[in-house]
Amino acid sequence: MNVTLRTPRFILRQPQVGDAEAIARYLNDFEVAGNLARVPFPYHLSDARAWLRTRLPNLPLEETNFAIDLPDSGMVGQVGFHRGPDGPIIGYWLGRPFWGRGIMTEAVAASLDWLFSASDIPAVYSGVFHFNAASLAIQTKLGFTQTGRSTLLCLARGAEVEHIDTIMTRERFQQKWQPVLRPGNATR
Numbered sequence: 561m562n563v564t565l566r567t568p569r570f571i572l573r574q575p576q577v578g579d580a581e582a583i584a585r586y587l588n589d590f591e592v593a594g595n596l597a598r599v600p601f602p603y604h605l606s607d608a609r610a611w612l613r614t615r616l617p618n619l620p621l622e623e624t625n626f627a628i629d630l631p632d633s634g635m636v637g638q639v640g641f642h643r644g645p646d647g648p649i650i651g652y653w654l655g656r657p658f659w660g661r662g663i664m665t666e667a668v669a670a671s672l673d674w675l676f677s678a679s680d681i682p683a684v685y686s687g688v689f690h691f692n693a694a695s696l697a698i699q700t701k702l703g704f705t706q707t708g709r710s711t712l713l714c715l716a717r718g719a720e721v722e723h724i725d726t727i728m729t730r731e732r733f734q735q736k737w738q739p740v741l742r743p744g745n746a747t748r
Contacts, residue, residue, distance in 0.1 A: 562617070563624065567670045570663070572626035575615050575638065579627055582635040583608035586655030593716040595692045596653055597723075601716035621679050622648035628667050630658070639667045641675065641684070648675070649685045650728075652695075665698050669737055672702070676730050683729045689714065690722040703736040704728045 565572040575583075587593050587603040600607065615625060625640030637654035650671065654664050675681060686704060688695040689712070704726040712723040 563674065565626065565670050565674055567666050569666060570631065571629045572639065572667060572670055573629055575612055575625055575627045577612055579635045580605060580608040580612055583611070583638070586637065587653065589656055590716065591656055592653055594714065595689060595695060596651070596716065597712050597714055598651070599653070599716055621675060622681065626667070626671055628654065628663065630663070633658070637664070637667070639664070639671045641671075644685050647683055647685055648681060651686070659694070665701055668698065668702060672728060672733055673737060676733055681730065683727050685725070685727050687723050687725040690724055696724060699726050702728065703732050705732070
């Protein structure tokens with residue numbers, strides 16, 4: 561699926577072969593990789609190329625990924641979905657030089673808006689490792705609800721890590737974000 565989303569500050573587009581060097585550069589930072597479940601550390605250019613080969617055309621909606629493409633900076637992070645046991649799981653990462661600017665909140669909101677608009681999926685799952693306060697703040701701001709705690713393997717740390725599990729329902733997202741993202745659709 562070839563989808564491009566535009567936000568007020570950047571473009572969310574499909575990952576491309578040319579993104580491999582940027583992906584490797586930003587994910588070969590333990591401060592980034594150590595917050596993610598499915599990313600090894602160290603992270604090499606060969607890892608980025610191998611992952612990009614999995615981004616085939618015509619993947620189902622719940623396996624779509626977006627590169628965050630900033631004007632004048634290029635690809636600086638990713639937000640995307642993968643299949644989970646109960647439904648799609650959203651994951652995301654951002655290169656450390658771009659932290660603290662609200663980029664990820666904007667990217668996750670746009671991605672959720674797209675997924676809920678393009679499907680009848682009732683909920684999206686996510687979560688954060690217990691020490692990742694910044695990512696939990698993003699999810700809290702977006703309106704994710706905490707559903708419990710579990711443990712999840714963190715490849716970069718080589719260990720099972722306590723994980724705060726979260727969910728975003730279609731209904732909650734539409735109540736909180738549809739009037740913001742699509743002001744013409746707001747009901748009075």
